[in-house]
Amino acid sequence: MANKILIVEDEAKIARFLELELKYEGYEVDIACNGREGLEKGLKSDVDLIILDLMLPVLSGIEVCRRIRQTSNVPIIMLTAKDDVSDKVMGLDMGADDYITKPFAIEELLARMRVALKRKVINKMTDDSVLIFKNLTLNKRQRQVKVNDDEVILTKKEFELLVYLLENRNIVLSRENILEKVWGFEYYGDTNIIDVYIRYLRGKIDQKYSMDMIHTVRGVGYLIKDDE
16 A cells, blocks of 8 residues: 655645655655644544645644644654754754755655655564663653653654664764664755754753763764763
């Protein structure tokens, strides 16, 4: 059965172009032209992936993403004409899986869609897994992080970044490698978005609980390492 893609885009020409290209690739396609309609359609269980514009009438793409994430983990790729790190961080913090800036090549969007859909299948097949580091416990299935008995509230990308760091403990991970594995695509722009998220994790865990968990390897990247 073909994957169903929801396009939430108020520019009719872009929506039509995407519809034709995706149908040609074998996807089933539905379209919403404003945020309210996109939210209603996006909450339906038969949607496999959402292509969501940031600037929408009625409800913004950020708000649509935030509300969908309250009840659904459907992959979301955000589209925007803006190219600013703060916009990317905001979209990802609200739970978007990926971010692509207009204008874009359809081949790039299709590649990111394949990655997101593949990750969705892998996540369904993954068994319960608990990662432990010192006083920190991370439950992948429950998407929960605790230090001692305190629950640490993380955004979707913060959680995924922490999972990747913990799963590769004692290995130095470059910023490029983190972008590729956590964000799920090869990123050609500024890698400082990784530094932003590392700073968020350190503020919520290392600094708050004096854990000294995430280490910087100058000029290379980051790692979590066991005490020698």
